[in-house]
Amino acid sequence: MEDQWEMGLPSFEDLTPLSQSLISPELALAFGITPDNTRAQFDLNRAMHDNCSTFCPSEENIESLSLRLFSGRSDYDCSNRMKRGDCFMTDEVNSGYKDDNGDENGLNRAVKRPRLVWTPQLHKRFVDVIEHLGIDKAVPKTIMEMMNVEGLTRENVASHLQKYRLYLKRMEGLSSEGHSTPRRDSAMFDCDGFGSMSMPPQSQSSQQQPQQCNSLPLMPMPMPMPMVGPPPGSYGFGHLGLPVASSATPGYCGLESGAYNMFWNRQRG
DNA sequence: TATCCAATAT
DNA sequence: TATATTGGAT
Numbered sequence: 151m152e153d154q155w156e157m158g159l160p161s162f163e164d165l166t167p168l169s170q171s172l173i174s175p176e177l178a179l180a181f182g183i184t185p186d187n188t189r190a191q192f193d194l195n196r197a198m199h200d201n202c203s204t205f206c207p208s209e210e211n212i213e214s215l216s217l218r219l220f221s222g223r224s225d226y227d228c229s230n231r232m233k234r235g236d237c238f239m240t241d242e243v244n245s246g247y248k249d250d251n252g253d254e255n256g257l258n259r260a261v262k263r264p265r266l267v268w269t270p271q272l273h274k275r276f277v278d279v280i281e282h283l284g285i286d287k288a289v290p291k292t293i294m295e296m297m298n299v300e301g302l303t304r305e306n307v308a309s310h311l312q313k314y315r316l317y318l319k320r321m322e323g324l325s326s327e328g329h330s331t332p333r334r335d336s337a338m339f340d341c342d343g344f345g346s347m348s349m350p351p352q353s354q355s356s357q358q359q360p361q362q363c364n365s366l367p368l369m370p371m372p373m374p375m376p377m378v379g380p381p382p383g384s385y386g387f388g389h390l391g392l393p394v395a396s397s398a399t400p401g402y403c404g405l406e407s408g409a410y411n412m413f414w415n416r417q418r419g
Numbered sequence: 420t421a422t423c424c425a426a427t428a429t
Numbered sequence: 430t431a432t433a434t435t436g437g438a439t
């Protein structure tokens with residue numbers, strides 16, 4: 151039961167090793183990518199941060215590759231973004247793209263990280279960690295580290311945590327108003343979408359010893375991002391299993407199926 | 420300098 | 430609405 155979030159996830163064997171090239175030799179050839187400048191030569195951590203769709207386009211998406219690669223805004227604030235770790239420079243593709251700064255050479259361009267989709271599985275892990283730590287000790291960096299999810303950034307977690315705290319606050323408000331049952335919009339943080347709310351640690355967290363929490367292993371296994379795309383082996387989305395959405399193409403890669411939206415059954419009034 | 424966090428932007 | 434980004438505070 152505690153491990154339900156693992157259901158449907160690829161097995162370890164199913165995952166493509168990061169050391170393995172993510173693009174076919176044919177594609178590499180087509181884009182003029184030599185072994186010296188492929189992903190395998192990058193810092194693997196950096197590679198894990200990439201949107202797989204950027205580098206593993208399905209054949210039918212190849213045409214939009216260059217758009218997706220550089221559809222982010224110009225790198226006007228890149229030094230800051232780099233510092234915050236949410237963009238990186240690439241010299242990988244010379245697509246002829248011309249950005250706002252008139253840079254035609256395709257070098258040292260900032261590539262915007264695709265936005266993360268918090269799947270129920272991912273959120274479950276998030277909540278597990280918070281329960282493990284206790285809400286008072288749950289800060290973005292710690293949560294990120296304990297979640298042990300490849301590619302997940304502190305900013306991702308911070309943003310989600312902010313929202314989660316707002317949710318908790320709202321729930322507190324409701325309970326203090328005498329609502330015995332939370333409204334259905336708590337489904338937002340409903341892990342499985344069927345009412346098994348992941349309640350905040352709050353009172354339990356202070357007494358809870360880590361060993362007593364069996365929802366997280368003490369040495370958490372690295373968790374790949376949930377797969378939401380084509381199965382491994384194809385050149386579609388999902389080699390790294392990054393559940394990312396391009397802001398330029400909302401809903402791309404069938405993200406709806408993994409996102410909260412399908413669980414969001416908000417009732418007003 | 421790194422991080423947190425609330426406000427704000429997208 | 431969900432998530433990213435910003436900027437002040439620590």
